[in-house]
Amino acid sequence: MHYALEHLQMNDELFLVDKIVAERVASHKDGKTFPEFYIKWLGYDDENKFNTCWDPVFNLASLESDIAxxxxxxxxxxxxxxxxxxxxxxxxxxxxxxxxxxxxxxxxEIDPDAPIFIPIYQAWQTHLPLLGLL
Structure with a gap:
């Protein structure tokens, strides 16, 4: 995703925008919200802490088409x-x-006509000696 190179003039320095990375909503102290964009600047490598920053939409007027x-x-x-x-x-x-x-x-598969054997004797086997039947 590479956008057309636009520039921002700040303090007599020319900054070229490499790409817009992300967008978020920020708010003023008065509670009004506005979008901010995470901008990667052209000419700054990834190790440079100034290679990206969040900028409010009102600082990026020249990037309207890129933002769209x-x-x-x-x-x-x-x-x-x-x-x-x-x-x-x-x-x-x-x-x-x-x-x-x-x-x-x-x-x-179980044959529905087959007899069913339930081992009842096993349950009674433990009680038979108690009943004196074994």
Whole structure:
């Protein structure tokens, strides 16, 4: 994501914007809110602590088209992320259904006409000596 190079004039220094990285909402002391943008400056390497900073929207008037483009791309990325998560959820649900089908196919089929044997004798076996029957 590389934006057209724009510049900001501050204290007789020329700053070139490399790209807009993020956006957040900040507030004044009076409670009014405004957007701020995390700007990466061109010509500063990643080790330099001044390579990025948060700037309020009113300092970035020359970047209106870049801000609009950033917001459009952000919407697209959020939509792609939502679709990816939906596909993962569907895959998880499909996988669980497949596992359930496989488990069901591994079950032993029981003949409904077969007699059912319940080991009642085992339960009574412990009580028979007490009753004097053994």
């Amino acid at each position: 483009q950033f917001r459009k791309e952000k919407v697209v990325l959020l939509e792609q992320e939502r679709e990816r998560k939906e596909k993962e959820e569907e895959a998880t649900i499909d996988g669980a259904a497949k596992d359930a089908r496989e488990s069901a196919s591994e079950c032993v």
